[in-house]
Amino acid sequence: DAKTTQPNSMESNEEEPVHLPCNHSTISGTDYIHWYRQLPSQGPEYVIHGLTSNVNNRMASLAIAEDRKSSTLILHRATLRDAAVYYCILRDRSSGNTGKLIFGQGTTLQVKP
Amino acid sequence: DVKVTQSSRYLVKRTGEKVFLECVQDMDHENMFWYRQDPGLGLRLIYFSYDVKMKEKGDIPEGYSVSREKKERFSLILESASTNQTSMYLCASSYSGTGVGNQPQHFGDGTRLSIL
Numbered sequence: 001d002a003k004t005t006q007p008n009s010m011e012s013n014e015e016e017p018v019h020l021p022c023n024h025s026t027i028s029g030t031d032y033i034h035w036y037r038q039l040p041s042q043g044p045e046y047v048i049h050g051l052t053s054n055v056n057n058r059m060a061s062l063a064i065a066e067d068r069k070s071s072t073l074i075l076h077r078a079t080l081r082d083a084a085v086y087y088c089i090l091r092d093r094s095s096g097n098t099g100k101l102i103f104g105q106g107t108t109l110q111v112k113p
Numbered sequence: 114d115v116k117v118t119q120s121s122r123y124l125v126k127r128t129g130e131k132v133f134l135e136c137v138q139d140m141d142h143e144n145m146f147w148y149r150q151d152p153g154l155g156l157r158l159i160y161f162s163y164d165v166k167m168k169e170k171g172d173i174p175e176g177y178s179v180s181r182e183k184k185e186r187f188s189l190i191l192e193s194a195s196t197n198q199t200s201m202y203l204c205a206s207s208y209s210g211t212g213v214g215n216q217p218q219h220f221g222d223g224t225r226l227s228i229l
Contacts, residue, residue, distance in 0.1 A: 032215055043117075043203050043220035044156075051215075091215075100146070100158040100171060101205075101218055 020073040022088030037084040119221035132191040136204030145187035146205040
């Protein structure tokens, strides 16, 4: 599976936008880019995913570079409840059909009031 | 919203006991997964199921078995619990749809299992 690289930690102020970067220079043409987050003492939560085009949903936006070697998760107005570990994951439909998710270390986002 | 419910948030059992962890999803998803999460090791896949009565081993199936008699329910069984199975256990489900790469997985809140 192609690997992703994320900063270990980031800080943000409440109600400001947050841009969480992810590098995936070895991404293949069939890899989808997924983002999950995990709040303390909870299971991972799906945030957003995309293939080539930028994506928006009620939680966040995903900006994908034209060469697909990097992407950015955008939280438009951070709240204290957004403090979590954010994981950028590549999912290939050919991953043995297990569909398993491979979580790296992720980015720990701290939101200051 | 998709809901994946795990039967217990916290569980304490003794070495050698047979332990059952239950997971139910309400979205008619074909795929269901059991992971365990340990500090520094991330999530590791134990078993998954892509249909009723169908199961496949994940990366660390030793010491575990699973049961899927109904589409909405996926059970993880620790045949004879050992202390190295103390962990956070996470259940997830997903739709099959147009390919696994395009389908998000939805997780329960986890069961923190302690084996004494």
